[in-house]
Amino acid sequence: MKKIWFLWIAVTLLTSSCKSKNNEELKSSKPNVLFIAVDDLNNWISPIQNFSNVKTPNFDRLAKMGVTFTNAHVQAPLCGPSRASLMTGLRPSTSGIYGMTPDNQIRRPENQATKDITFLPEYFEQNGYHTMGIGKLFHIHAPDSVFNESGGRVKGFGPYPKKRFVWDGFGTSKSKKEKYGRTTTDWGAFPKNDTLMPDHQSVNWVVERLQRKYEKPFFMGLGFLRVHVPLYVPQKWFDLYPLEDIQTPPYKSDDLNDIPNIGLQINDLPMMPSTEWAKESGEWKKIVQAYLACISYVDYELGRVLDALESSKYADNTIIVLWSDHGYRLGEKGTFAKHALWETATKAPLLFAAPNLPKGKKIEAPVEMLSIYPTLLELSGLPAYSRNEAQSLVPLMQTGTSADETYAITTFGMNNHTVKVAGYRYIRYEDGTEEFYDHNTDPNEWTNEAKNPKYTAQIEKMKGLLPKVNVIWDEKSSYTFQPYFVEHKARVNGEEKKPVEVIGADR
Template identity: 80%
Template sequence: MKKAHLLLLLMFAFVFSCNNEKKKEEKEEVSKPNVLFIAVDDLNNWISPIDNFSNVKTPNFDRLAKMGVTFTNAHVQAPLCGPSRASLMTGLRPSTTGIYGMTPDNKIRRAGNPATKDITFLPEYFEENGYHTMGVGKLFHIHAPDSVFNESGGRVKGFGPYPKKRFVWDGFGKGIRGTHGRTSTDWGAFPESDTLMPDHQSVNWVTERLQRNYDKPFFMGLGFLRVHVPLYVPQKWFDMYPLEAIQTPPYKSDDLNDIPPVGMQINDLPMMPSTEWAKESGEWKKIVQAYLACMSYVDYELGRVLDALEQSKYADNTVVVLWSDHGYRLGEKGTFAKHALWETATKAPLMFAGPNLPKGKKINAPVEMLSIYPTLLELSGLPVYERNEGNSLVAMMENDEGLEEARAITTFGMNNHAIKVNGFRYIQYEDGTEELYNHSTDPNEWTNEANNPKFKNKIETLKTFLPKTNVKWDSESNYTFQPYFVEQKKRVNGL
């Protein structure tokens, strides 16, 4: 009888111990920070916490900047949305994956690509480590590969809403049908109400989910469509920017005279408005006005997200990261587009906020969007993912570590790279031709110093940072919008 009683006590103690251990694990899991992951399409550095261009009105970007750390010199790994987002979500460089162009979301990870065939996407890594994952809007090139999120709000197709007829630009410009793609580039006040914008609906989706209860930490992705063209938002956002007060960015008509032929091929975008056309037609200020209006609209929607977070039970235990997939040229270097290895196309906002991070801090050292994946893992207390090619920015944010050695690499097609270090940008094209810009004297990158003997040693040093791996184009990755990339893929892949 005594033995039976003792056995019963031991069994009770064992069950009690197991339950306590389980509760402890559940408590630790719930105490991990949530992640709010915000992507803004085509957003350059004109926002008020960074450049404050032409008195742009973006108070909620300012608000987020005060909550955490702003990187004023962050650069994308490709100046094009598809490969830029694929790089960020895989943690791999375009030169490693061969994803230099647009790749269907479901084709990024596939048996035919040795680099990505077994890669774990950023949201999946969080799910594997006990997170509930959710996403809405444009996060990968379209939305997301199937089953990447536990909950998906999807994405409205395209970049509408669209009026029945374009306001200004026909989408072809001087481009040749069948040779050059048609662009969504256009600008004007449309539609009548913010509630008709897909981004408004995406924020509604996020707001509703921030009001729910979760038994585990969450990873929530929100992808804004604006400020991607067409530059359509309701009239009230245009009214904030009277045309007479609009500034236009620096421009030099003979700026491209010292650019190598490959650089000129890449910059050949006849379907886009040219700066000379915009000047002659009187549309330049109107395009800038429309871009600023779109910025202020996105800022408003960001404010709605921050309000929802602050009013939720998750306000004090959520890491927020906001980023863009590339910069955008608004007349610089002769056109209105991303599509380049120059500063205005590769530089984009990057902001972090969350528990234990400094508040209101700005870092001017060059960093990479590739660092978002490992940074979020460290901020969330998750194990390092050994496949990541980027470096965590936590030590830089908290202790200013690595500022002097910081650099960023951008790739546009196979073997075309830009290296950004403090004070310089070096570009090397596939044929070995080069550009070098000294930002201390030439912030607009108007003078190519690649042939200046004074910088020979600097160039040799910068060359050592070029990617050692440069794989051929992935078979599922294409960029038919630009003839140069169509020809390059055929040539290097032997098609």
């Protein structure tokens, strides 16, 4: 009997010791990272703006799990340079990546800023993580060998119906077509089922991998293709938004009368639907309806990811970050596009959830997507990367300190910058012309106050935040979508003007 008693005590102590050891290992292990990018998503989601009563229960769910930034801004209002900036931790003005750059050409010996840069997923790999990625994370997918395990990306933004509308604002002028790219801008209910969407397959890949066992902590990237045009999702998502209930964004027909010439050149986008055309044709509400339907579809897929994470063994030790590469205008400033230095083009969602962050917190201070890299490092307990040009947002999320001192810079071509601080936006173009908006009285940016002496001191203060380094365009970076940027690169780089090879910006 005594032998049995002592054996029981020994087994109990050993079991307790093993449990204690496992618990300690779990507590001391590095957190996993779920890195979610949504293409072309503006701030209409319900945790931020709740535009036209948008239905996004899973964005709400994620917001309740952590911190939502309602005033986050991208470093370029275009997918390629925006994503390159986030993944390198460098501003476009530092790297010269102002336009579209092939994923494998972002880091190359000829670019002094990026030749030895460590991409965000690589930094995690170097610090003991197993890295995985699928979908659109860099401009196309990712440079070769960035991830230990890659699911790749379905080419394009399909699936596409046999008969398409495809907006074409060029008319019959062949010469005009040669100067501009062409988008896949279109809208409608297609295909029949969610399972036919590439994003659904990407989520299947993520769900399956969340069921696996890993010997190391993991970094997993998921890049959604929607809500990028064409605005196609199954009919059931359109059914959530009856046309008679659709709101349209604020619009003023003479809004651009006080914009400098370069601002007008940048906004010269005949390949996109104009707001005036959308009004006259009766398509405006239909485009907004399609965009909202796409948001709700992405929300559904996000819910599948959150469900899989919550039912996995990684639920309590995983950091989530969700972000978009830029905003999107749905009629504001006269068009349906990103491609601008105004509020609706630079502002995009940014949400974090992590074991050591507050839950259900919202922060209105202006911040940068550039801060994602250093923030993830701090949340993961990894050493800071000295090349990062932005600060971690962890102190802001945990304590709210320095909220009044935050700002965000967006760049669109060499020496074209905008600075956003709480309540104000300042834009300075390469020729020194300016825009200034007081968001306290003019949230729609309808009145350019750059010449109003009332704001001289504020403008000078914001001017001091402009980047001090403005390198020329990287040779492999280009934007042949419209003529201003073709001429701009040739001029600032001292290049002989070459025939324009027109490629769409949206791939």
